[in-house]
Amino acid sequence: MGRLAGKIALVTGGSRGIGEAIVIRLAEEGADVAVNYTSDSSRPKAEAVAAEVRRLGGRSIVVQADVGSREQVMRMFETVEKELGQVEILVNNAGIAPFEPFMKVTDETWDRTYNTNVKSIFMCSQRAAASMIEKRYGKIVNVLSTASLVVTSPVIPHYQSSKAAANMLTKGMAIELGKFNINVNAVGPSTVDTDMCTDYLADDEIRRKEIEANPMKRLGTARQIGDAVVFLASDEAMQVNGHLLMVDGGLTVKAAQPDDHMER
Template sequence: MSRFTNRNVLVTGSARGIGAAIVRRFAEEGANIVINYLGDSDREAAAEVQQEIAQAFGTKVILVQGDVGKKADVENMFAEAERELGPIEVLVNNAGVAPFEPFLKVTEDTWDRTFETNVKGMFLTSQRAAPSMIERGYGKIVNVASTASLLVTSPVIPHYIASKAAAHQLTKALGIELGKHGINVNAVGPSTVETDMVKEYLQDEQIYQQEVEANPMKRLGTAKQIADAVLFLSSEEAMQVNGHLLMVDGGLTVKAAQPEDHMDH
C-alpha cells in the first residue's frame, strides 16, 4: 500500500521522537521526505533518520535546518525543499517544546519561546505552505497538538497548555479559511508518549506508573500510533475531515480528572 507515492511531505522537528516516526511512516508509503531539525546538536540524529529511510524505502529524503519560530528560517526551509523536491503537498507541524516550570517560576523567555515554537511556528509554516496548495487545489496540514489542548494536564506546564490550546483553535480557524481551496487542516492530540522530550520525567518510576494508571488503556502511547493517525488525516480516506482534533490518547480526555494529578511533582 503506497498512499503517498511521490507526494512531498515536510515534517517539522523530525530528527527524533514523534517527528521521526512520522517521516518513517510516510516514507513507507512512498512519500518524498523533508526532515527539519533545529540546530547543530540535532543534525546527527536527523542524518541517521535520513540514511535509514533512504536505505529502507528508496524515497527521496532531504534535511533542512531551521527554527520554525523564525520567518527567515521558514522561508529558507521551504525554498530549499521546493528546489530539491517541488511544492510541499503535506505539512506536518510537529516541532514543539515543553519546559517544565510551575506558573510562578515561568520566565518571560520560557513563555515566549514556548509560544514561538508551538504556535507561531505553526502559523509561519502553514502560511508559507498554503499559497502553492491553494494554487494546486490540494494540500494537507496536520498539527501535532496534545491532550493539553483540551485539559489542564499538569500544574507545571501552564505555558505549554496555553500554547496547545492556541494550536487547537488555530487548526480550526485554518480549516475554515483553507478548506474552500481543497486544503484539509487537522490536528492529532497525543497523550504521554515515551520520547526524548519526557525521558527525564518518566525516569521516575512513580511518575511512570501514575501516567499508566491514569490512562484508561493502562499503557502509554507510542510514536508510531501518533504517526498512523497523522497519515490517516493526510490521506484520501480523510478528504472530508477538516478542522478536527483527533485524540490519540487511550481515552484520557474523556474520563474525569484524578484529584491532585501530578501535584507532588
C-alpha cells in the first residue's frame, strides 16, 4: 500500500506542469485526487491527468474553478465532497508569474497575481480546514518558490512579494491549525522546466545561466516537487509544521559570487 492510501486530495492548478506531477505522485501513493483547472481550454489536459489517476487505481474527478473567487472555491469543494468525500490533503499549487518590470506593473496585474498566488491559498485553506478541524486531521501544502526568500528576477516584483506573503501565510496557518492536528507546510521550487517556463527557457543563454547558477548544475523537475509534496502530505511528516521545504538544489543558500571563487 502507498503512503497515502485511502486519502482524498485536491490539487489546484492540477492540469499541467508541477500540478500535474503532484497529482500523479499523490495517486501513485494511493490517494484519490480531484484535479482543479481554470479555463475551458485546460479541461482536456485535466481530464487526461484524471484518467491517469484512475489508471493507477485511484478515483479522480476534474473540477473547474477560478481559485481567486470565493464563490467558485466554495462550489469546487462542494463538488469534491459530493463526488469523492472530505478533502484531507489540500495542495495549493495554482500560481501565475506575469513578467513585468516594477514601473510597468498595472493594478490589474498586481491584483490578479495576489488573487491567484495568495488569496486562493487563504480561501481554499480556510474552506478545507473547516472539515479538517472536525476530523482532527489534515495536510495543507502550498507550492511557493525560491522567490519566497530571495529576489529571483528584476521583472517580477509582484510575483516575488506574493510568494513571500504566501510563505508567511503558511506559517501563520500552521500555528493556528496545528492544535487541530493539521499540518501546514510549503515547498519552494527553483526554476523547473515546465510549460510555464517554456518561453523563458527557450533562450539557450538563459537556460545555460539558470543551470550554471544552481549548485547542482541542473534544473529541477516537476516530479521532484511532487516527491516533496508527498512527503509533507504523509504521516512521515507528522511533526513538520510551518516549514518551507526548498527544492532548489541549494540555490537560496548560495551567495552570488564570481564563478571561479569556489574553485580556488
